[in-house]
Amino acid sequence: xxxxxxxxxxxxxxxxxxxxxxxxxxxxxxxxxxxxxxxxxxxxxxxxxxxxxxxxxxxxxxxxxxxxxxxxxxxxxxxxxxxxxxxxxxxxxxxxxxxxxxxxxxxxxxxxxxxxxxxxxxxxxxxxxxxxxxxxxxxxxxxxxxxxxxxxxxxxxxxxxxxxxxxxxxxxxxxxxxxxxxxxxxxxxxxxxxxxxxxxxxxxxxxxxxxxxxxxxxxxxxxxxxxxxxxxxxxxxxxxxxxxxxxxxxxxxxxxxxxxxxxxxxxxxxxxxxxxxxxxxxxxxxxxxxxxxxxxxxxxxxxxxxxxxxxxxxxxxxxxxxxxxxxxxxxxxxxxxxxxxxxxxxxxxxxxxxxxxxxxxxxxxxxxxxxxxxxxxxxxxxxxxxxx
Numbered sequence: 001x002x003x004x005x006x007x008x009x010x011x012x013x014x015x016x017x018x019x020x021x022x023x024x025x026x027x028x029x030x031x032x033x034x035x036x037x038x039x040x041x042x043x044x045x046x047x048x049x050x051x052x053x054x055x056x057x058x059x060x061x062x063x064x065x066x067x068x069x070x071x072x073x074x075x076x077x078x079x080x081x082x083x084x085x086x087x088x089x090x091x092x093x094x095x096x097x098x099x100x101x102x103x104x105x106x107x108x109x110x111x112x113x114x115x116x117x118x119x120x121x122x123x124x125x126x127x128x129x130x131x132x133x134x135x136x137x138x139x140x141x142x143x144x145x146x147x148x149x150x151x152x153x154x155x156x157x158x159x160x161x162x163x164x165x166x167x168x169x170x171x172x173x174x175x176x177x178x179x180x181x182x183x184x185x186x187x188x189x190x191x192x193x194x195x196x197x198x199x200x201x202x203x204x205x206x207x208x209x210x211x212x213x214x215x216x217x218x219x220x221x222x223x224x225x226x227x228x229x230x231x232x233x234x235x236x237x238x239x240x241x242x243x244x245x246x247x248x249x250x251x252x253x254x255x256x257x258x259x260x261x262x263x264x265x266x267x268x269x270x271x272x273x274x275x276x277x278x279x280x281x282x283x284x285x286x287x288x289x290x291x292x293x294x295x296x297x298x299x300x301x302x303x304x305x306x307x308x309x310x311x312x313x314x315x316x317x318x319x320x321x322x323x324x325x326x327x328x329x330x331x332x333x334x335x336x337x338x339x340x341x342x343x344x345x346x347x348x349x350x351x352x353x354x355x356x357x358x359x360x361x362x363x364x365x366x367x368x369x370x371x372x373x374x375x376x377x378x379x380x381x382x383x384x385x386x387x388x
């Protein structure tokens with residue numbers, strides 16, 4: 001993954017959580033609190049959700065605990081205090097990409113495993129109870145490379161998983177979709193693709209019981225946004241290509257209150273990237289798209305609609321590839337115009353990977369830091385005030 005593959009780490013065994021004083025101001029943003037979690041190795045968060053008990057659940061990876069690399073899950077209270085943390089995996093490299101709270105108030109996590117796969121990397125699904133205990137785990141994949149980037153719960157308590165797969169290491173990736181029941185058993189699976197490389201990033205439920213899939217098509221130098229509307233059985237109802245002038249890599253997509261969708265990623269080639277945000281209507285038609293950033297490596301990793309009908313975006317920014325990255329927070333109006341932007345971080349690499357509105361106002365951001373904490377990279381969680 002883009003922000004994952006930017007860093008490399010090793011493992012040791014130490015655990016620390018660092019609390020900064022209230023009211024720390026960075027470039028006009030009041031950082032109410034910031035904390036780090038992890039050990040002496042490489043730890044990061046890539047996905048975060050609010051929970052029904054007014055807490056936050058995070059997932060990512062740890063190389064501080066376990067063996068080569070494990071899925072790392074943390075539950076925090078509304079002030080960012082650690083309630084519990086867990087790691088899951090085998091003797092090889094395993095990591096999470098997406099976590100959700102489920103209807104039974106447990107959690108479902110999807111990621112990848114090198115510990116339990118048949119040949120190459122396989123999709124790895126875990127179901128946890130409310131206390132983070134493992135209920136069951138599943139592996140999906142064939143003889144090639146299989147990966148998943150998003151999971152959503154369906155109305156019947158099952159799941160839709162979106163990612164990519166190739167039948168063999170010699171073949172290009174195709175979009176791969178899995179529809180599962182509540183016990184993680186396959187109801188149907190679909191592989192969608194042609195001569196080009198295609199990769200699924202997110203599948204969201206639609207009001208008619210089907211799914212909207214955000215994907216890309218093409219090589220790194222010439223990627224287009226690829227949208228597919230599926231019925232409840234995974235049959236394609238329509239597909240669209242958003243032909244942009246420069247290669248676009250999509251990362252995140254979420255629903256909006258008008259029935260449409262907002263998605264984010266990056267645009268560009270050759271290590272010069274601009275953050276990219278686009279708004280779609282309910283039929284997948286492009287309403288607007290915007291780019292943000294300078295001449296360096298700027299990425300919009302997550303985007304959510306806010307209660308005031310604007311959009312909050314988080315990611316990473318730096319002036320050039322040789323400089324350290326900062327957590328980047330942007331607020332956009334309903335038409336995608338920039339209202340304000342702020343950076344947070346230290347002298348090294350800091351990334352915001354997931355954002356949500358806090359229960360008491362403001363925003364919670366989760367990601368990773370190499371500037372602060374105990375290890376080579378730590379999980380980084382911060383709260384900015386409602387004035388942002």
